[in-house]
Amino acid sequence: PITLKSIYDANLVKFKDGVSLLGRGSGYLQVPITIEVTRASKEAIKRVEELGGRVVCVYHNKLALRALLKPEKFAILPKSAMPMTAKMRRMYEDKERRGFLAEGIKEEYVPVSFNFERRVNEAV
Numbered sequence: 001p002i003t004l005k006s007i008y009d010a011n012l013v014k015f016k017d018g019v020s021l022l023g024r025g026s027g028y029l030q031v032p033i034t035i036e037v038t039r040a041s042k043e044a045i046k047r048v049e050e051l052g053g054r055v056v057c058v059y060h061n062k063l064a065l066r067a068l069l070k071p072e073k074f075a076i077l078p079k080s081a082m083p084m085t086a087k088m089r090r091m092y093e094d095k096e097r098r099g100f101l102a103e104g105i106k107e108e109y110v111p112v113s114f115n116f117e118r119r120v121n122e123a124v
Helices: 004-009 042-050 062-069 086-093
Strands: 034-037 054-057
Touching: 004 062, 042 054
Parallel strands: 034 054
Antiparallel strands: none
């Protein structure tokens, strides 16, 4: 899958709080992809799924995002946090928005970029 880390490593976009997948320019997409982003528009989700791909919206707080993008800076990788506010939690539980906590998504797809447990960083 295409993750926030792979987008960051490819230097495709500059981002501070994550990446939003938008529908503008979706006509250029010709192959199915699986992509993890912070947010996605309905048009983008529709286009990716029309081609047989998958969109999953994953929450990262600032520390978890920093650990995801630059794991070499951490001796122990922190556990990823769940969405803080009720509004954000509802967004990531919404199946239409393809949130990673939504019924049907959380059972069959484990986000590659989400760290469920603290672990020692092997890169150090």
